[in-house]
Amino acid sequence: MLKFDIEKREGLARVGVIHTPHGDIKTPAFVGAATRATVKALTMKQMNELGSQAILANTYHLILRPGTELIKKAGGLAKFNSWYKPTFTDSGGFQIFSLPDVKISEKGVKFKSHIDGTKFEITPESSMQAQWQIGADIHMAFDHLAKSEDKKDMEAAMHRTHAWLDRCVKENQKLAKQAVKNHESEQYLYGIVQGGTFNDLRAESAKYCADQPVDGFGIGGVFTADGMAEMLKTVNSILPENKPRHLLGMGQEPLDLFIGAEFGCDTFDCVGPTRMARNGSLYTYDGRINIKNAKYTYDFTPLMPDCDCECCKNYSKAYLHHLFKTDEITAKILASIHNEHFVVFVTDQIRQSLLDGNFQKYKQQFLSRYYK
């Protein structure tokens, strides 16, 4: 069983430590999105230096390239990409949502590779097998993220997610036994709560997942902070307290992190910070700025004077502006360092404020400035 210690609680919020075979994660924590086994534009050394505690890779992408067997041969994800801290893998369930031409059945999901059109099938079992080959510490169950906003569709997807969770659990137990036999390190499974924007479905899904022998929970299918607080209140009041909860895909907006942590989520991952960095949208305490805007041409001040990241400590907005305008790859690197550092740092500050007992004050002060 994955070990999770809670150091402090405040309402639904908690400060904890997840103990994985690759080290601890002090929660709440922002997990870097390393979809294809890399955080785009960043080296693992840079990720370390900016304070990241964990990364999350994607099973779908790694199945396509380079193949999960290859990663196993490499010695697992950590050895393959030189990230020797905790790792997560997403199951590939999100691709059901995001790729066209997916055929969903009870058995699993068929789709064509977006790279060369080869036909592909992922089932709960094959997703588990693939994730074990990748060898991350924490796996996500293979879930059905519905495209539709229709309640009936949501409900059907949720029930399918539950049925698949049973199969994920079984397969996971089988693979865990094999791992013990082979003296391999433990890997853990999170069940995923679905239900869309319907809190009665969320409650049902949370209840279902809560009863399963899983190590933690992913909360999936969330796309905006609207209604998120209520939903998380519902879900996290039902989920057992002693297991960690990961809010899947949220964290582009600082608000997501504050609400997520306040209402009981422990870890977050999001592609937003690095994607926006590559596109020139950079975090500051006063909101995001587009560094490509002409007004930064002669701005020789740092992006965020009180920021501790490599980018802010060494370079001016004018320099970043120049790098972006000339399309230098360094632009994306420095911007990614800053944005990733920003969300990691803010989440760490949320943790600290909870420990210090001034979360509400910190939240109010941060958000009123950021979204003014």
Next chain:
RNA sequence: GCUGGAGUCGUCUAGUGGCAAUGACAAGAGACUGUAAAUCUCUCGCGCUUCGCGCUUCGUUGGUUCGAGUCCAACCUCCAGCA
């Protein structure tokens, strides 16, 4: 000086009688939430009451034509070759 070629939005470029005029770049702005994203969208002659209207544009000046960036003439500039 002669012969041939060329001059179109900031740049390069499409255009051979119906055109405010193609595409790319540059420029300006916006979007991005379990990454088919170093991507995508919009604006880009001027002015308005901006799913429209008006005005002014394709080296210059004239001409032919209902209509000219497109045809004709002269001139200017540039390139190549010959003197």
